[in-house]
Amino acid sequence: MNDLKRRGFDHIETWIFDLDNTLYPPHVNLWQQVDERIRDYIARQLDLSQQEAFRLQKDYYRRYGTTLRGLMTEHGMHPDDYLEYVHQIDHSPLEPNPALGKAIEGLNGRKLILTNGTRKHADVVMERLGIGAHFEDVFDIVAAELEPKPSPQTYARFLDRHDVDPAKAAMFEDLARNLATPHSLGMTTVLVIPEGTREVLREDWEMEGRDAPHVDHVTDDLAGFLRRLRAA
Template sequence: MNPPRAFTHVDTWVFDLDNTLYPHHVNLWQQVDARIGEFVCNWLNVSPEEARHIQKDYYRRFGTTMRGMMTLHGVRADDYLAYVHKIDHSPLEPNPALGAAIAKLPGRKLILTNGSVDHVGAVLARLGLATHFDGVFDIIAAEFEPKPAPQTYRKFLGDHAVDPARAAMFEDLARNLTVPHELGMTTVLVVPDGTKEVVREDWELEGRDAAHVDHVTDDLAGFLAGLSPH
């Protein structure tokens, strides 16, 4: 078995947003999740219970519920994104330790998310990280094809001129690290720290022992701070 990839060669640092740059237990995504359920319920005129089933089924099959709703029901992405991201961001608190750790990383810092750029902006503003990133690749830039679709990663690499062999990817879903690892990126899975309850599907918390996961951390700021600069 190959040893986990290191960071000494990395000059591009790629971060997922939700449940990666802020702790799982904030459960901000729970608000989005509830809004998605409402959208599905209203659009398809089904019960909340049936909407929940459809929502999770599409999430697993298409990568996002939105992709399933667009593909099967003709939903417009703009309408969907505006609705589901209308949430209360106040549970997020500034994280100066994470900001300092990101600032010290050598090279570019980018965000690759299945959310919208508006959602990214709101989250980073609350975290105090708005000035720490050099670019955002959101679901619109991905032409609404979410991670873990291989073409989404390839489009991201092309749009931002990223050499995957010199990049690291930080994610909270192990399945979203499969393609980055295949492409040559160093991969890091960010997991809950275990101190507070998190609202996740069982499968979302799997994969920390997978071969495509080089590193696992429950403290992103501490992990980044521990990476010695070259």
């Protein structure tokens, strides 16, 4: 990454955060629970073995952005039952994070969440972390008309709905590929990859891209990164 080309934060008016594995670390393994329920749902609905369902799940996730989008496109699957089922997880591993809350609160400007998950799931996560009061709104997969990041249309819908100027916005994500479009729109981009991420069940491609030209900054400590921004 060329430091001379990195975008800064002095001009930022809107702070946009992904939810899962960004506002909390991957080792909490909430997403592993969702992952297992997705596999079970596919196996039951398509009458597949667990191994076959796993292979299909990961293929669709990589090609379509979410497994759901692949199931809708390839099998005409209805989304409501799927979304309700896969997000029925135990959120208790999440604990309040006052340091993160204080760091987010200290940012000048609007704060929004842009997630491929559901609003219901996001609300529970924010409540468990104790950070919900700091966010203006959540733009979820339903608001995106079930078209997930990294689809350019999803970012366009988000920007339009919330009247966000991308040239004055920063985007925080745990997947580098989801930062390509925000960067092309003019956003300052931050890739959040906490230590120990590789020890969590994640695909190799999910870990790629930290040196990509569309990634302006990389951090393994979101709260600390935000504190340093405020201090600067």
